[in-house]
Amino acid sequence: MASRKGPSLTSAALPFRPVPGPRGLPLLGNLRAFGRDPLAFFVRLREDFGDWVTWSLGPKRCMLVSHPELIAEVISGVEQCYDVRPIxxxxxxxxxDSVLMSRGEDWRRKRGLVQPVVRPRQVRAYAANMVECSTALTDRWQDGERVDVHREMTELTQRIILRTLFGNDLGANVRALGDAMTVAQREISVEARGIGLHLPSWARTPGRRRLLRAGAILDAEIHRLISARRADAHSAHTGEDLLDRLLAARDDQGRHLTAKEVRDEAMTLWIAGHETTSIALTWVWYLLSTSPSSRAELIEELSRVLGGRLPTADDYDRLTWTQCVVKEALRLYPPAWALIATARPGATLGGRAIRAGTLVWCSQWSTHRDPRWFPAPTVFRPQRWAADAPDVVPDHTWFPFGGGRRTCLGARFALVEAVLVVATLTQRFVLDCAPGAPALMTGLLMQPAEPVHATVRGVDGSR
Ligand code: HEM
Incomplete structure (x- = not known):
């Protein structure tokens, strides 16, 4: 489906026509309903009020848009009519001040520098590491063992991104650094869920102090690595890891990234590049254990395409059912559950003027579960993504990676990683998750609120 029209800044002649929405409390607006359960709140807004709805978070005026044409307009208007996500x-x-955090010309320069290091050709080079790390995990698992799936997937994706970024240079520091990143990530999530978001930058809560201590550990190690690589350009490095590529990158005026810029980009690829994929993989295992037929089809595909050997980057395109499983898990449980853009002065949407400062939300969670685009929306049905599926999924109804110019830089990396991890692990083991859908927790990302327990079962007599 093509988008209705591109963004426009010429709203002077357009009226601010009211858009319907739920009643809110004085001062609080809809804060309580949103805070209690934002996912259910968004689905209710769409069902009760339609494709665009006005509501408020305290004094902040908000809109939820749910039609793919409106979503496309917001996404394509980012950087012109809309400011990207608040941070x-x-x-x-x-x-x-990495690519994820910057705006305007600064963002364009950084995106131009970082994009090449995660383009599909480079991702192919990282694939062997993804399979190696997954194989190490299957070497550790025992038939009948009980595991916490989310924790296992976080350790795995953390190891994959760290080795992709830094090769084997972290050595024995891997665990300490992984722990520091986990602390930082937890504090970021806690802040995103609570009043921390409204605290002034000078405030030092115990959580912020923990975050700063973890950040100092990460900073020290990354700066050590950057200095070592710069000092020893002719070291044993093969130039194959992401850090080498960031250090070698030049902008269109021939300038390298500074050490601080390399640190910011490496840290961003690390933080953005593992928890998201770990959550997605956790849902893959949960959903597969609710659908024996999907799992059987997966095992059949792996045996037909791979015939018992380990997957490689070349197999990605051939593992079509595995891709469908991953896409369907990202539909039902998108780790990024909402995109937020702030309307700039003069912004328009669907031919209406939007007041400057309005927070415009597009929710993956509610759009991915809209029965207009996804029949039987709550059912795990990987076949809806098959090339010969009868229903075409319209553009901008599935957007786990966002879209437009600010679309996820690591989308290809994440998809290849998820498919290769699922393929490698399922050749030896399946995971039987405890019955019952895990409760959800929303912060910066949407994730299981509690551990997701599963029993590891060997396929064809694997240990
Ligand atoms: C399943 C896994 C992932 C999901 C669901 C995901 C989702 C997203 C989303 C929703 C955005 C914002 C897009 C927008 O505003 O339109 C984003 C941005 C970004 N992601 Fe991902 N991501 C994933 C994996 C990765 C990986 C593996 C990497 C790096 C290796 C990565 C790096 C980034 C970066 C650098 C940005 C900022 C792009 C910019 O602002 O120009 N992501 N991601």
């Missing part, structure tokens, strides 16, 4: 203080301590 929390704690996230900035880790991501600094």
């Amino acid at each position: 929390s203080w704690s996230f900035k301590q880790i991501a600094g």
